[in-house]
Amino acid sequence: MAITLHDVARMAGVSIKTVSNVINDYPHIRPTTRTKVEAAISELGYQPNLSARSLRSGRSGVISLLIPDLRNAYFAELADAVMRAAQARGLSVIIEQMPGGKKEELEILRGPRMQLVDGILYSVLALGEEDAHELDSRMPMVLLGDRIFHGPKDHVTMQNTAGAKAATEHLLSLGRRRIAALGSHPGEVVGSAGLRLDGYRQALDEAGVAYDPSLVIPAINWHRKDGAAAMRRFLEQDVPFDGLVAFNDSMALGAMRVMQEAGLRIPDDVSVIGFDDIDETRYSIPSLSTIDPSKDEIAETAVDLLLERIENPDSDVPARDLATVFRVVQRESSAR
Amino acid sequence: MAITLHDVARMAGVSIKTVSNVINDYPHIRPTTRTKVEAAISELGYQPNLSARSLRSGRSGVISLLIPDLRNAYFAELADAVMRAAQARGLSVIIEQMPGGKKEELEILRGPRMQLVDGILYSVLALGEEDAHELDSRMPMVLLGDRIFHGPKDHVTMQNTAGAKAATEHLLSLGRRRIAALGSHPGEVVGSAGLRLDGYRQALDEAGVAYDPSLVIPAINWHRKDGAAAMRRFLEQDVPFDGLVAFNDSMALGAMRVMQEAGLRIPDDVSVIGFDDIDETRYSIPSLSTIDPSKDEIAETAVDLLLERIENPDSDVPARDLATVFRVVQRESSAR
DNA sequence: CGTTTACTTTACAACGTTGTAAATGACAAG
DNA sequence: CTTGTCATTTACAACGTTGTAAAGTAAACG
Numbered sequence: 222m223a224i225t226l227h228d229v230a231r232m233a234g235v236s237i238k239t240v241s242n243v244i245n246d247y248p249h250i251r252p253t254t255r256t257k258v259e260a261a262i263s264e265l266g267y268q269p270n271l272s273a274r275s276l277r278s279g280r281s282g283v284i285s286l287l288i289p290d291l292r293n294a295y296f297a298e299l300a301d302a303v304m305r306a307a308q309a310r311g312l313s314v315i316i317e318q319m320p321g322g323k324k325e326e327l328e329i330l331r332g333p334r335m336q337l338v339d340g341i342l343y344s345v346l347a348l349g350e351e352d353a354h355e356l357d358s359r360m361p362m363v364l365l366g367d368r369i370f371h372g373p374k375d376h377v378t379m380q381n382t383a384g385a386k387a388a389t390e391h392l393l394s395l396g397r398r399r400i401a402a403l404g405s406h407p408g409e410v411v412g413s414a415g416l417r418l419d420g421y422r423q424a425l426d427e428a429g430v431a432y433d434p435s436l437v438i439p440a441i442n443w444h445r446k447d448g449a450a451a452m453r454r455f456l457e458q459d460v461p462f463d464g465l466v467a468f469n470d471s472m473a474l475g476a477m478r479v480m481q482e483a484g485l486r487i488p489d490d491v492s493v494i495g496f497d498d499i500d501e502t503r504y505s506i507p508s509l510s511t512i513d514p515s516k517d518e519i520a521e522t523a524v525d526l527l528l529e530r531i532e533n534p535d536s537d538v539p540a541r542d543l544a545t546v547f548r549v550v551q552r553e554s555s556a557r
Numbered sequence: 558m559a560i561t562l563h564d565v566a567r568m569a570g571v572s573i574k575t576v577s578n579v580i581n582d583y584p585h586i587r588p589t590t591r592t593k594v595e596a597a598i599s600e601l602g603y604q605p606n607l608s609a610r611s612l613r614s615g616r617s618g619v620i621s622l623l624i625p626d627l628r629n630a631y632f633a634e635l636a637d638a639v640m641r642a643a644q645a646r647g648l649s650v651i652i653e654q655m656p657g658g659k660k661e662e663l664e665i666l667r668g669p670r671m672q673l674v675d676g677i678l679y680s681v682l683a684l685g686e687e688d689a690h691e692l693d694s695r696m697p698m699v700l701l702g703d704r705i706f707h708g709p710k711d712h713v714t715m716q717n718t719a720g721a722k723a724a725t726e727h728l729l730s731l732g733r734r735r736i737a738a739l740g741s742h743p744g745e746v747v748g749s750a751g752l753r754l755d756g757y758r759q760a761l762d763e764a765g766v767a768y769d770p771s772l773v774i775p776a777i778n779w780h781r782k783d784g785a786a787a788m789r790r791f792l793e794q795d796v797p798f799d800g801l802v803a804f805n806d807s808m809a810l811g812a813m814r815v816m817q818e819a820g821l822r823i824p825d826d827v828s829v830i831g832f833d834d835i836d837e838t839r840y841s842i843p844s845l846s847t848i849d850p851s852k853d854e855i856a857e858t859a860v861d862l863l864l865e866r867i868e869n870p871d872s873d874v875p876a877r878d879l880a881t882v883f884r885v886v887q888r889e890s891s892a893r
Numbered sequence: 894c895g896t897t898t899a900c901t902t903t904a905c906a907a908c909g910t911t912g913t914a915a916a917t918g919a920c921a922a923g
Numbered sequence: 924c925t926t927g928t929c930a931t932t933t934a935c936a937a938c939g940t941t942g943t944a945a946a947g948t949a950a951a952c953g
Contacts, residue, residue, distance in 0.1 A: 273909035275608040297633035609939035
């Protein structure tokens with residue numbers, strides 16, 4: 222049987238409330254009492270029961286991180302960063318993957334598991350602006366994705382448009398003019414795909430380079446294999462190109478593999494840049510230039526915002542939108 | 558305010574216990590009552606409070622997964638597999654990373670967070686056989702690592718020795734005779750490093766190839782960068798070699814990168830094989846041969862064992878040791 | 894038609910904690 | 924020595940759920 226407050230109280234010769242007070246740093250406690258209680262706590266190895274605490278106080282010290290897919294290196298690294306940030310602030314993290322569609326996503330959001338947590342970090346995938354009202358609960362929540370822009374919740378985002386624009390400008394600065402874009406979601410405007418495509422177009426416009434739709438390569442999922450498959454299809458069409466902006470690193474790596482198999486030299490024939498700065502980009506052959514979105518900063522900002530919402534549940538601070546800084550990282554795939 | 562059993566009971570015109578019975582599939586309930594209650598539940602959108610349930614019943618439906626590091630692709634993929642297996646069985650997963658040493662590991666194991674969970678999947682990193690007694694608690698636990706062999710807990714493991722032996726045999730079968738081993742932990746016998754080194758030696762012995770310590774390359778951490786650094790040091794020593802068995806894929810990928818920079822051709826000059834079958838091995842250049850340890854099988858077996866321990870806390874079934882099957886996957890890095 | 898039997902529902906008391914409000918103790922001022 | 928004012932400690936009642944045991948009901952039996 223686990224040790225409870227009662228056991229500690231009995232041993233220290235005080236009431237359970239006094240023990241509780243010691244644990245919760247209630248100020249008015251005689252030093253001798255505090256010492257006695259602390260001795261009993263460590264003697265018995267007392268650990269508070271989090272279920273009971275959570276039931277009584279409504280706080281569990283656990284937050285939920287909702288992401289599409291841990292196998293995707295970007296999300297694994299983001300999860301890692303979030304867990305470090307959370308741990309540093311005394312929080313545990315429950316990770317939930319949401320590989321399914323919108324229906325499943327809403328189900329998880331409304332499911333009983335969410336009752337256990339104090340707040341949610343939600344990397345939006347399927348939900349769009351039209352679903353914003355679904356999030357209109359009292360649950361503290363910070364959004365990490367890029368879909369819902371003017372929802373009722375705080376929002377931490379990377380600068381999708383500016384980042385993609387900078388990536389494209391980087392290739393333009395190398396003299397590339399036939400730059401392909403990999404990972405578009407035809408018809409989408411508001412998600413990462415739409416925003417990054419927009420950045421790509423802006424850069425071309427400003428450089429006076431005509432936008433050529435045949436250089437835009439769709440890819441719905443953004444895994445390595447999707448990048449590889451999309452590139453394979455693209456090469457079959459024989460559209461000449463000398464640069465590639467991939468909307469994430471995984472796709473870039475898959476595509477590089479296919480291009481090299483096809484005899485294209487990187488960066489000689491094609492300069493390539495990705496997005497996310499996942500660890501692997503440093504070790505691929507060639508190493509991959511990319512946009513570093515500061516995952517650590519995203520994670521820490523998001524956890525801080527969430528914690529603030531958790532601690533002031535009735536605050537009337539309106540939803541905030543924060544964008545983190547990004548950085549162009551030049552590696553071999555776009556060396557001069 | 559959240560909906561409680563009381564609200565549902567009031568609406569359905571029954572006692573809260575009846576509602577509770579309906580929810581918990583208690584058999585003796587009149588169909589009409591069940592219908593009434595279910596109607597009220599869905600009308601109100603009732604969700605049980607997991608803290609209260611956990612406090613009362615001692616079960617939270619959450620298990621903990623303790624792993625060293627999510628940035629390591631193997632663990633990210635393992636975590637993914639565990640979460641799928643858990644989700645399929647109605648469990649949530651709290652992931653805790655334990656990048657620190659033994660002290661920190663024990664702290665997390667004994668910390669208050671573990672009170673919240675019904676069981677623990679523990680990918681052992683720092684603890685050794687001498688710490689087995691530390692695990693001697695009533696908490697259901699399944700070990701995933703390879704350090705503690707005869708501890709008091711169930712144990713699911715990949716076949717480290719046999720896998721490394723098969724990997725080495727694979728290179729031997731290609732005619733390689735100067736095969737380096739990457740990732741040893743000098744002095745260690747019982748962890749993955751020690752076991753895989755053992756498999757490597759067995760294969761050499763059986764093939765009648767002399768064991769040459771100068772071909773054994775130590776690397777404490779098993780990240781890409783550690784593999785790269787270790788290979789860089791190794792190349793400086795100018796030890797001739799024609800094969801490389803890396804004790805995990807990440808190191809193999811880092812090492813391949815360094816070898817290629819140094820002008821070595823893979824597989825022409827050096828055949829390479831890794832261990833873990835992470836997704837990336839399919840897309841590296843060249844693609845990496847590896848040992849597939851069946852992560853899905855590991856995850857499912859482990860979750861099943863854990864669930865069994867959770868459901869029969871007083872069972873006197875002794876600790877079990879299960880090893881999953883593995884498979885040699887040949888790719889370009891060891892093509893003929 | 895009374896009585897056993899099985900089914901169905903309920904009241905009540907936990908689980909371990911913290912918030913509230915009240916009780917006690919200590920000390921200084923009057 | 925009383926009173927007031929703090930500091931310190933306590934009793935008690937929740938939080939929302941489920942286990943226990945008992946009460947109530949309907950069906951079945953003799």
